Amino acid sequence: MKPILICPVCGEPLAPDAHSYRCAQGHCFDRSKYGYVNLLQRQKKKLRGDDAEMIRARRDFLEDGAYRPLLDAAAEIVCRIRPEQIADIGCGEGWYSCGLLHRLSPGTALAGIDISPDALRYAAKRAARESLSGQTEWAAASVNRLPLGSESCDLLLNFFAPCEAAEFGRTLRKGGMLLRAVPLERHLWELKQAVYDAPYENRPVLDAPDGFVLRDVQRIEYRFPVSGKALHDLFAMTPYVHKTAPAHIARLNALTELTVSAAFGLLVCERASGAV
Ligand SMILES: C[S@@+](CC[C@H](N)C(=O)[O-])C[C@H]1O[C@@H](n2cnc3c(N)ncnc32)[C@H](O)[C@@H]1O
Numbered sequence: 001m002k003p004i005l006i007c008p009v010c011g012e013p014l015a016p017d018a019h020s021y022r023c024a025q026g027h028c029f030d031r032s033k034y035g036y037v038n039l040l041q042r043q044k045k046k047l048r049g050d051d052a053e054m055i056r057a058r059r060d061f062l063e064d065g066a067y068r069p070l071l072d073a074a075a076e077i078v079c080r081i082r083p084e085q086i087a088d089i090g091c092g093e094g095w096y097s098c099g100l101l102h103r104l105s106p107g108t109a110l111a112g113i114d115i116s117p118d119a120l121r122y123a124a125k126r127a128a129r130e131s132l133s134g135q136t137e138w139a140a141a142s143v144n145r146l147p148l149g150s151e152s153c154d155l156l157l158n159f160f161a162p163c164e165a166a167e168f169g170r171t172l173r174k175g176g177m178l179l180r181a182v183p184l185e186r187h188l189w190e191l192k193q194a195v196y197d198a199p200y201e202n203r204p205v206l207d208a209p210d211g212f213v214l215r216d217v218q219r220i221e222y223r224f225p226v227s228g229k230a231l232h233d234l235f236a237m238t239p240y241v242h243k244t245a246p247a248h249i250a251r252l253n254a255l256t257e258l259t260v261s262a263a264f265g266l267l268v269c270e271r272a273s274g275a276v
């Protein structure tokens, strides 16, 4: 079973063939040689996703397993929901998308959506490597205009990525669930302390978005050792990498190892019955 993407021009379902996706009205979108489709429409304001270096760093860091406790906690929730049709919004390079799909029945389908074609290139390659191509579609699109039919999904994943409540409400079926992961106050605190003079705590939003009811919040907090290349990848995969002065980057470069706090919030939200 494959998820059904819709045409960003007319909203009709898109049928895939070997090299493209086409709707009944004849709008056609090339499938890249890596297996994702670019459905981004011209935007008034150019939105940017993560760049190739951030995505490479995140892939390498996640594959080392330091965030596996978050994946395990998310898998427990997702297995209870038993979705047939999932969309991962802001899926990045697909480590969580594929990791969760492996824990579900082979009939489960997942659409990974991200604004960054670089991220989707990695995600589609991961799915092929992990024999998940038959269950997945990967599309470049923005969170504020999802190429998914109304009320088509049982579960949306939204891990460390922008949340667009109205679009999420539209694409989820009645009673459908949204699973969000957000960084808690002291996530990566020791890393921030090592780099900045006066680090700020994060200010997580632990409420349900508009049109959703909060069913559960879990806090997943632990410390993990990180050294060498993984330490630099951990910094390079965050938005801090583009906002940090060279003098502070030099402090990071002088570090060889560190024990760092991971602090994640997992929010389980149900689409309110009146939404859409
Ligand atoms: C911090 S990364 C998280 C990626 C993945 N969910 C994970 O946890 O590994 C945020 C992702 O959101 C994507 N993103 C940012 N703005 C977006 C938008 N407007 N629409 C869709 N994706 C967006 C970025 O390209 C990036 O891949």
Ligand SMILES: [Zn+2]
Pocket: 007, 008, 009, 010, 011, 012, 023, 024, 025, 026, 027
């Ligand atoms: Zn069309």
